[in-house]
Amino acid sequence: MSELHLTEALDTLKQAGIRITPQRHAILEYMIQFMSHPTADEIYKALEDKFPNMSVATVYNNLRVFKDAGLIKELNYGDASSRFDFVTHDHYHIMCEDCGKIVDFQYPGLDEIEHCASQVTGFQVNSHRLELYGTCPACLAAKQKVSS
Amino acid sequence: MSELHLTEALDTLKQAGIRITPQRHAILEYMIQFMSHPTADEIYKALEDKFPNMSVATVYNNLRVFKDAGLIKELNYGDASSRFDFVTHDHYHIMCEDCGKIVDFQYPGLDEIEHCASQVTGFQVNSHRLELYGTCPACLAAKQKVSS
DNA sequence: TAAACTAATTATAACGATTATAAAATAGTA
């Protein structure tokens, strides 16, 4: 399953004429295997055993390469580091405001809103970003315990 | 109209025990009058005639104060500077990927999606963020001209 | 397979937005 994602991803790169280096292979492998939403620095730290000489710039460069190739998405959160998300199927994110955990969830097409906005503003709409914020079950439970 | 927003905003601050300084007054006035989505630096530059000695830190500090008081919202765009939006009624933003222009538009309640996500993930949902991206009419026209 | 060409990596320094700090100034109140 995750093997498939990896070979597909490598194929996409090859198609686009992008070289497959060991570092790129490892970064992709990491993102697919853990399916988390890591920062560039987390990836860098996770791979420093395997690549003691790898530069942070390499991580950033390659994340941009992957992003341009459509393999991953970048999630911005103001001052904090960007997080990167391997693209599988369309999904949205819900983030815990207490612990920062990010959970995926699916929701059927919001194409409707893109169409509506296009009508009203005259924009040609390419994409949208939707995120929810709240408190995750674990943090809810923790709060419950404190207050009781 | 914008007068009303200003006095309301000042009132909110007073209620919260936050002092009204000339700088705060001017920043609020600027945001309400132009109803744009300025960066901290744009505000800083716009007010440097009135306050030649004002520090950038003052702008940042007060934007945070206003944000905590619920008067404004912060819009993050990765590496680029945050933009700040005076809160009036609920609306969403659509951004031009070519020139960076941000336009407001309204769309009736997406409470449905908050409810749905809550069911699926077990989160308590507090808020959401939705943004659209595309090309504005002016940039569309410019492209048309070039290609014809 | 080896040479050649080009792209990628590394190490480092730079950048830019934002924040921390400490001293000076000031708003709000008694």
Added chain:
DNA sequence: TACTATTTTATAATCGTTATAATTAGTTTA
């Protein structure tokens, strides 16, 4: 008017990210 906590200012620091230039290494072609 005087007091006191808050705010402003000026400056330096921080941190994520990117630019640069030299070195290394994929890939292609002979």
